Amino acid sequence: EIVMTQSPATLSVSPGERATLSCWASQSVRSNLVWYQQKPGQAPRLLIYGASTRATGIPARFSGSGSGTEFTLTISSLQSEDFAVYYCQQYNNWPPEVTFGQGTKLEIK
């Protein structure tokens, strides 16, 4: 099983500042990686797929990068609505093997 590890577990950032979240895969997943945002009491929302493609309706301040085993989600200028938990998820191999990271909580500093 491919293990996804996110860092840090909690990230404290001030509004308007830049946030950088990291995700590592235990083996290469090529670009088969997505990022979700989840706010308390809500379902996850797809932000990024294919490691770097923004999903429909996602603001340009969200960007994803990386391939292979190292990935990054960057939020260029944090808005109040961006404080949430962020999960990375890989979808590799055939038949599809899907595993999530444990999440990074982005909180207001």
Place this chain on the structure above:
Amino acid sequence: EVQLVESGGGLVQPGGSLRLSCAASGFTFSSYAMSWVRQAPGKGLEWVSAISSSGGYTFHADSVKGRFTISRDDSKNTLYLQMNSLRAEDTALYYCAKAQADFWSGYSVSWGQGTLVTVSS
């Protein structure tokens, strides 16, 4: 607007069964693969099962293989998850989710609000 409404959750004893449903609207249900993802209370996300648009391909996580079965009824725009031999560790909020295309590529673009399953004696 895509709407996914889950139902069928509840309290069940270990070893029991439950069938979850997901009523879909706002898109052509028969054209999209669908999946179930769960989240234990206060924990992270775990993919459970997926099904292609035709229903011909189904996939299950190892943790539920042989116990859970995903299916769909396109005439009712409804996705199902039959859960048998339930265990305490199956306790979670179960989300229904829509894929990006007709085939399950591994991720979901739209999610319902979930239905809670509690396995306890």
